[in-house]
Structure formats: structure tokens, C-alpha cells
Amino acid sequence: MRGGKGKIHHECRQRGIALVLVLWVIVLLSIIAGAMSMTQRTGVMMTGNIRQEREARALLNAGLNFMALMLERRNRPVEDNPWPVDGRLHPFSFRGRILWIGAAPEEARIDLNQARDEVLLGLFRSIGLEEDQALALRDAILDWRDKDNSRHAEGAEDRDYRSEGRPIGARDSRFLSVEELQQVLGMTPEVYKKLVGALTVDARQRTVNPAFASREVLLAVPGVTPEEVDEYIAQRRQAREQGLPVPMPAFGGAFFKNSMGTRYRLFAELDLADGKKAQAEMVVDTRKKTRKGYMVLQKKFGKPGSLGRAMLPQEEG
Structure with missing residues (x-):
């Protein structure tokens, strides 16, 4: 038992x-099984995101290309051209979607390679930098773009970059892109984000077209007051509403030139299904053509804020 x-x-x-x-x-x-299910869900989400991104890029490309085509009509009367070169965004329907497209002369921005010392300083003040930070950044930019190794009073040359653990040093040549500004000693992501919409390397001139310039660019004029700038912006808006030529400002003198030039910045914006936005911009030279159209000097895609301001819509409603 x-x-x-x-x-x-x-x-x-x-x-x-x-x-x-x-x-x-x-x-x-x-x-x-749970891990596999999560992996599958993640894969589906990634696939959906990739599909949405590709679709958005295709639509934005279509908007930019259409706006480039509309540059051929830039000298026609506004009533004969729904997509004028006026620095503002206008609706454009394509494949059942609404895009917002527009164009402005590249001369509406300050050329990073051509800007005078006092204009750079005025621009940095206009975005709220303290005087010592504005002077240091101005001088660091001058040291970056000049050919010598002589340091400006508050600037930065090779030895300063090396002391910060950056052995490449200053370029000692012209900026190849506005993005290169992020490599200048003293530049921060916050400051760069405020500056990117006001600068260019493609205008190739010291003057600015005030009819399309942003408030930050107008405030860069030495000695100008915010009240004077706001009054001019109101005059500019009123002239457009009445179909009249945009007047020249009473300030600025030789800094401003009412010239359209041959280079234009095209812009496209698209609302996405998740409530977000996608943006793209392209700079073209109408004086030069290829088999595909105007020569493209640069093209960028990004989220709102990463490309700077969308020309004048936020400013002028």
C-alpha cells in the first residue's frame, strides 16, 4: 500500500x-504573439507614414512645379493671374487636394554673403538678441566669410573653434547655404530658427526688395523703429488691396531697391490627414533654363517652422 x-x-x-x-x-x-502583433502594428503605421510622406512630397512637388510654370505669367495683370508673384500663398487644387502655393523674389531676403555689418547687427537685434550676443554673432559671421585669419573684435577664427573642440575652424569663404550658418560659433538652434526665414545666399546683392520683405528684414535697417516698420507694412497691405503699386518705405535709403531680379523662391503648403502640415520651397533662376524648366538652385521639404516663414501670409493675413 x-x-x-x-x-x-x-x-x-x-x-x-x-x-x-x-x-x-x-x-x-x-x-x-503580442510582440509579433505589436511589430505588425508598428510596421503598418510605418508603412502608412511612409505612404503619407511620399504622397505629400509628390503633391508639394506638383505645387512647386505649377508655381514655376506660373512665373511665365508674372508680368500679367493680377486679374489675369490667380497665382501672382506677390509674396503670399494662394489656393491650388490638384488631384482633389488643396495646396497653398506662392512665390516671391529672392531679393526679399538678406543675402548672408553680401549683407553689410550694420544690417546683420540690425537683424540680430530685430529677433531679440542682447547687444553682446548680437555683436559676437555678427563678428563670427564676418570671420567665417572673410578670407583672412584675422579675428574681429568679438568674432571667432580657427583657434577659437579649436578651443571649443571643433577642429575644422572657420570656412574663410562665402556661405554655400543658409544651413551652414549653424556651424558658426555662437549660433544656437533657437536663434537659427528665428533667422532662417530672413536670410538667403542666392540674392547675390546687398539691397533688399521691401515690397516682399518680412518684418524682421525691415527691422534690420539701422535706426528704424518698430512703429515705422508697422506703418509701412500697413501701407503695403493697403496698396495690394487696392491693386496699386507697393510704395517704397520712407526709411532704409540705399538698403532698399524695388527690383524683382531673376531668382524666385517658390513655396507650397499642404494640410495632412492627421491635422499637421507639410511644406516645401524651391529657389529657381529664371534666367537659366534646363530641359526640365528653370534651373533649380535649391529645394527643401520640411515641417512648419523648419523652412522659416511662409513668406507674407502670417504678417498680412
Whole structure:
């Protein structure tokens, strides 16, 4: 009897162990199934995001290309051209979607390679930099773009970059892009974000076209007051509403030139399904053509804020 009870106890113990093992296997299979399900969901989401991004880029490209085509009509009367070169965004329907497209002369921005010292300083003040930070950044930019290794009073040359653990040093040549400004000693992401919409390397001139310039650019004029700038912006808006030529400001003197030039910045914006926006911009030279149209000097895609301001819509409603 005692042996029979031991045998029964042994069998019960084996069954118990087997049950525990089965339960552990079930738990492991559940974990694996959950992980696979999560991986599949993530894959589906990534696929959806990639599809949305590709679709957005295709639509934005269509908007930019259409706006480039409309540059051929830039000298026609406004009533004969729904997409004028006026620095503002206008609706454009394509494949059942509404895009907002527009164009402005590149001369509406301050050329980073041509700007005078006092204009750069005025621009930095206009975005709220303290005087010492504005002077240091101005001088660092001058040291970056000049050919010598002589340091401006508050600037930065190779030895300053090396002391900050940046062995490449100053370029000692012209900026190739506005993005390069982020490599200048003293530049921060916050300051760059405020500056990017006011600067260019493609205007190739020291003057600015005030009819399309942003408030930050207008405030860069040495000695100008915010009240004078706001009064001019109101005059500019009123002239457009009445279909009249935009007047020249009473301030600025030789800094301003009412010239359209040959280079234009085109802009496209699209509302996405998730409530966000996608943007793109392209700079073209109408004086030069390729088999595909005007020569493209640069093209960028990004989220709102990463490309700077969308020309004048926020300013002029």
C-alpha cells in the first residue's frame, strides 16, 4: 500500500510539473504573439507614414512645379493671374487636394554673403538678441566669410573653434547655404530658427526688395523703429488691396531697391490627414533654363517652422 501511494504521489507530481510547463509555454507564446502583433502594428503605421510622406512630397512637388510654370505669367495683370508673384500663398487644387502655393523674389531676403555689418547687427537685434550676443554673432559671421585669419573684435577664427573642440575652424569663404550658418560659433538652434526665414545666399546683392520683405528684414535697417516698420507694412497691405503699386518705405535709403531680379523662391503648403502640415520651397533662376524648366538652385521639404516663414501670409493675413 505504501508503495502504491508513493507511486500515485510521484505521478501527481509529474503531472503538476507538466501543467506548470504547459502554463509557461502558454505565457511565452502569448508574449511572442503580442510582440509579433505589436511589430505588425508598428510596421503598418510605418508603412502608412511612409505612404503619407511620399504622397505629400509628390503633391508639394506638383505645387512647386505649377508655381514655376506660373512665373511665365508674372508680368500679367493680377486679374489675369490667380497665382501672382506677390509674396503670399494662394489656393491650388490638384488631384482633389488643396495646396497653398506662392512665390516671391529672392531679393526679399538678406543675402548672408553680401549683407553689410550694420544690417546683420540690425537683424540680430530685430529677433531679440542682447547687444553682446548680437555683436559676437555678427563678428563670427564676418570671420567665417572673410578670407583672412584675422579675428574681429568679438568674432571667432580657427583657434577659437579649436578651443571649443571643433577642429575644422572657420570656412574663410562665402556661405554655400543658409544651413551652414549653424556651424558658426555662437549660433544656437533657437536663434537659427528665428533667422532662417530672413536670410538667403542666392540674392547675390546687398539691397533688399521691401515690397516682399518680412518684418524682421525691415527691422534690420539701422535706426528704424518698430512703429515705422508697422506703418509701412500697413501701407503695403493697403496698396495690394487696392491693386496699386507697393510704395517704397520712407526709411532704409540705399538698403532698399524695388527690383524683382531673376531668382524666385517658390513655396507650397499642404494640410495632412492627421491635422499637421507639410511644406516645401524651391529657389529657381529664371534666367537659366534646363530641359526640365528653370534651373533649380535649391529645394527643401520640411515641417512648419523648419523652412522659416511662409513668406507674407502670417504678417498680412
